[in-house]
Amino acid sequence: MKLIFGRPAGLTEVNQRYCPGCGHGIVHRLIAELLVELDIRERAVGIAPVGCAVFADEYFNCDMIQPPHGRGPAVATGIKRARPDCILFSYQGDGDLAAIGTAETVHAAARNENITVIFINNAIYGMTGGQLAPTTLPGMRSTTSVQGRDTGKQGYPIKVCELLAGLDGPYYLERCALDTPKNIIRTKKVLKTAFQNQINNKGFSLVEILSMCPTGWGMTPVQSKKWISEVMSKYYPLGEFRNRAKEEK
Amino acid sequence: MVEKRLMYGNHALVEGIIYAGCRFFAGYPITPQNEVPEYMSIRMNEEGGVFLQTESEIAAINMLFGAGAAGVRATTSSSSPGISLMQEGISYIAGADIPVLIINVVRGGPGLGNIAPAQSDYYQATRGGGHGDYFTITLAPNSVQELFEFPRLAFELAEKYRNPALILADGLLGQMMEPVEFTFEPIDPKTLPEKNYALTGCKGRERRVVRSYDLRSGKLEELNWKRYKKYQEIIKNEQRYEVINDNDADLMIVAYGTCARVAAATMKMARDKGLKVGLLRPITLWPFPKDKLAELGARINNFLVVEMNCGQMIDDVRAATRFRPQIHFHGRPGGGVPNPPEVLKKIEEILGGAQ
Amino acid sequence: MTRELIIAGFGGQGVVSSGIILAHAGMLEDQHVTFFPSYGAEMRGGTANCSVVISSEPVASPIVAEPDILIIMNEPSLIRFEPQLKPQGLLLYNKTLIKSEPKRTDITIIPVPANAIAEELGQGRIANMVMLGVMAKKTTLLKLDTLKKAQRVRYKKASEEQLNLNDQALERGYNFL
Numbered sequence: 007m008k009l010i011f012g013r014p015a016g017l018t019e020v021n022q023r024y025c026p027g028c029g030h031g032i033v034h035r036l037i038a039e040l041l042v043e044l045d046i047r048e049r050a051v052g053i054a055p056v057g058c059a060v061f062a063d064e065y066f067n068c069d070m071i072q073p074p075h076g077r078g079p080a081v082a083t084g085i086k087r088a089r090p091d092c093i094l095f096s097y098q099g100d101g102d103l104a105a106i107g108t109a110e111t112v113h114a115a116a117r118n119e120n121i122t123v124i125f126i127n128n129a130i131y132g133m134t135g136g137q138l139a140p141t142t143l144p145g146m147r148s149t150t151s152v153q154g155r156d157t158g159k160q161g162y163p164i165k166v167c168e169l170l171a172g173l174d175g176p177y178y179l180e181r182c183a184l185d186t187p188k189n190i191i192r193t194k195k196v197l198k199t200a201f202q203n204q205i206n207n208k209g210f211s212l213v214e215i216l217s218m219c220p221t222g223w224g225m226t227p228v229q230s231k232k233w234i235s236e237v238m239s240k241y242y243p244l245g246e247f248r249n250r251a252k253e254e255k
Numbered sequence: 256m257v258e259k260r261l262m263y264g265n266h267a268l269v270e271g272i273i274y275a276g277c278r279f280f281a282g283y284p285i286t287p288q289n290e291v292p293e294y295m296s297i298r299m300n301e302e303g304g305v306f307l308q309t310e311s312e313i314a315a316i317n318m319l320f321g322a323g324a325a326g327v328r329a330t331t332s333s334s335s336p337g338i339s340l341m342q343e344g345i346s347y348i349a350g351a352d353i354p355v356l357i358i359n360v361v362r363g364g365p366g367l368g369n370i371a372p373a374q375s376d377y378y379q380a381t382r383g384g385g386h387g388d389y390f391t392i393t394l395a396p397n398s399v400q401e402l403f404e405f406p407r408l409a410f411e412l413a414e415k416y417r418n419p420a421l422i423l424a425d426g427l428l429g430q431m432m433e434p435v436e437f438t439f440e441p442i443d444p445k446t447l448p449e450k451n452y453a454l455t456g457c458k459g460r461e462r463r464v465v466r467s468y469d470l471r472s473g474k475l476e477e478l479n480w481k482r483y484k485k486y487q488e489i490i491k492n493e494q495r496y497e498v499i500n501d502n503d504a505d506l507m508i509v510a511y512g513t514c515a516r517v518a519a520a521t522m523k524m525a526r527d528k529g530l531k532v533g534l535l536r537p538i539t540l541w542p543f544p545k546d547k548l549a550e551l552g553a554r555i556n557n558f559l560v561v562e563m564n565c566g567q568m569i570d571d572v573r574a575a576t577r578f579r580p581q582i583h584f585h586g587r588p589g590g591g592v593p594n595p596p597e598v599l600k601k602i603e604e605i606l607g608g609a610q
Numbered sequence: 611m612t613r614e615l616i617i618a619g620f621g622g623q624g625v626v627s628s629g630i631i632l633a634h635a636g637m638l639e640d641q642h643v644t645f646f647p648s649y650g651a652e653m654r655g656g657t658a659n660c661s662v663v664i665s666s667e668p669v670a671s672p673i674v675a676e677p678d679i680l681i682i683m684n685e686p687s688l689i690r691f692e693p694q695l696k697p698q699g700l701l702l703y704n705k706t707l708i709k710s711e712p713k714r715t716d717i718t719i720i721p722v723p724a725n726a727i728a729e730e731l732g733q734g735r736i737a738n739m740v741m742l743g744v745m746a747k748k749t750t751l752l753k754l755d756t757l758k759k760a761q762r763v764r765y766k767k768a769s770e771e772q773l774n775l776n777d778q779a780l781e782r783g784y785n786f787l
Binding site for chain 2: 018047048049050051054060063064067068069070071072073074077080081082083084085086087088089091092093109110112113
Binding site for chain 2: 637
């Protein structure tokens, strides 16, 4: 018998503890496959966030570091500048990247730091129990906005790709989603470009991924995918926001 | 004889960092240490090292976390308010057992305070500073020469014990000029040994993980006890101090950094008047030289602690001398710098005038 | 032997440079030296002062509370620092710019028309060199030649013409007494 589908060598044997229907497992797998396909697993240093993916340092089969909440891009910068041959990926959620770590994100992008940032946008704080995130949609319920996000009191969501596209610095910015097989394949392609940019010393790449949180959203996995397709991706349109490779042509 | 160069303290510090084989610096401008990043940017450029002016002290300390975890010698420099911002990162670095060097050119506080020399960050420096059970090795230079020499010592201690190290200076030391002897050859970073924890990519070895957390039941407790043992080793092995004129002393001044310079001048004036005054200068503030103080405290009846704050190190002096001698205090908080005549007056009050 | 000095004046009068030249000259003569500038609110413009200690033994404190020698370049500094001078101390002051008279009677006072002499050489801003020259003659603390060497280190980017002019100002001060 021939094994045609198995665990990629970019993942450890540790069982992941994500909820059923969660998007993290999918993105972990895509990254892990790319670590092997691009032959960078032995050069890679991954940054685990604070949030549900805090255990990413157990899941990825490469060197890993777990920094303070939001400081991933700064830690990645330190490692990259000290060891330019390493391939750095900072894996971050919306609280990590777009709330507490906004400054580190914006400035790493402005420096065009040669790192790859993977931004999981699920519009909610998963690990702490479903509180309002900087990406929670207007009117969307969370445990700290039980009537729905009131933009008069709680302001508006941050659209990270659009925000960073206002800077001259970043090399590559794209938003994709995990709601359909087609979009998952697209996500892998985008992640691959983001890693290749770093391998080619091009600079800062950020991939924003709209991802399901069925537990935090109070939906089934199927409803969650549908919600991304019908609601979330309308507020956060998919697509390329910056690709200097195209400008350079 | 080694050639002497007249140098600003802040510049000597930068040379000391370069000579120590450090090629990574990240920091955010703040008075009174701006000469450090300014001069460092030039020197790192010359040496092919990394110089990063960051968006905040928070970013700077986390870049150090990354660089330290990658196994290179890494330094940041700041002053009190900036060091407060770094405490989160320092706690994580201590919790991950990563050696880095942090310079605090202390200024008056709390809050924005002022930009004058101070020693009001003693508690913060010697008690860990951030959250959790940890300590940072803390060195207190008192001359431009020591500003040159201590970065190397700090890195050696930091790497020996895998622990962050702090150099506690102040604006006066940084902005004064003194002749400096370059007492050792510059260390080539390439000759420094590889670190067995360094994140370099897992080619040809097991993957490595640097982290400060452990959520498994009981594991973090074990880890803290293990680190506690390391701290006990440091306390046992690394207490450093300078002691002068203790043999016949009726009174010992205890002072570090700038205050130790003032105290040394005061001691001379007092001796000229026939007052038997000695000086103990802690060089490591953590570990505090408590063993020497215990010995002195058993035979000398008067201690005068001189600090540029309202009284912080005095607690360590009291504890080390087991509350036996009389312990007096002369302090100048908020950026005040004591001068020898005022300290002498205090000594005369204690000892009852010239003998 | 330990000698403590304070040099004070307006920003731009070469006060800090004078202090560094003195410290450097002391080092060249194998003395122990410290130099400490006053900073803070006075860093940009306004008044400036610095402390220099030159000693045959290691310098205990770089902070000078009661100087042995005062070099005063402007009026506000005279008012501020004259009371701090040690009894029997030496006060050199810039007579060209300071109209009031020092009040102390327990000190040696030497008025020097420093700016006037410097202007004769064609450059008011080298008045600080004139003052250092006077001090060298009066105190024998440092040799004139050493000061000439030290100023060349301090102003290493200056033209040879300027450096020669500085030397002349030092000499004019030295020969003033």
